[in-house]
Amino acid sequence: MFGNFDLLEILSSFIIMFAIIDALGATPIILSLREKGKVIYCLKATLLATLILVGFFFLGDLVLKLFNVNIESFAVAGAILLFLMSLEMLLDVEFFKYAGPTPDATFIPLVFPLLAGAGAITTLISLKAEYADINILCGLFLNMVWVYIVLKMTEKIRRFFGKAGIYVMKKFFGVILLAIAVRLFTANLHSLIGQL
DSSP: OGGGOOHHHHHHHHHHHHHHHOTGGGHHHHHHHHHTTOBOOHHHHHHHHHHHHHHHHHHHHHHHHHTTOOHHHHHHHHHHHHHHHHHHHHHOOOOOOOOSSSOBOIIIIIIIIIISSHHHHHHHHHHTTTSOHHHHHHHHHHHHHHHHHHHHTHHHHHHHHHHHHHHHHHHHHHHHHHHHHHHHHHHHHHHHHHHO
8 A cells, every 4th residue: 555655646636635625715614604603623623524535535435325326416416515505605695504402513514515525525536546545545634634724723814814805705715616516516417417
């Protein structure tokens, strides 16, 4: 396993996952959740996201087959969730109304679908066709370190950019998230239709 260790592959994996996970782009959503009184546990969110992604890396195909769901269907479902989140950011509406016993928003919507959503999972699984497992996992763990840093620094980011800056960021990343959702939806819907 370690014989395939390659710094260039690690860097490539890191950059690809960095663009898909987009922890910095999640900052406006994190701030918005906290403003609504939701609790986010940074270490718990990072560990859960890592666990889900590593779990799907090794067992993704098996888990989906167990529920008779293919990766394309999973990606379309994740794209719909991302689409709704982007609408929240762009239109200042609220779709995700958590009515559970605690105000913990760590898992939904932060870990899934934002950090360890269908886009990250499908990307991670598809990288296995190009790179050695050890290099993909190294790239993933480096991304998770970055995720933790961003989650811990959201208040500093808020102070640096101010309310106006965060509002602009929220709208900008709302459009980016919408574009990712549309691309993920159309690419995987096309594959699903092709399977019919």
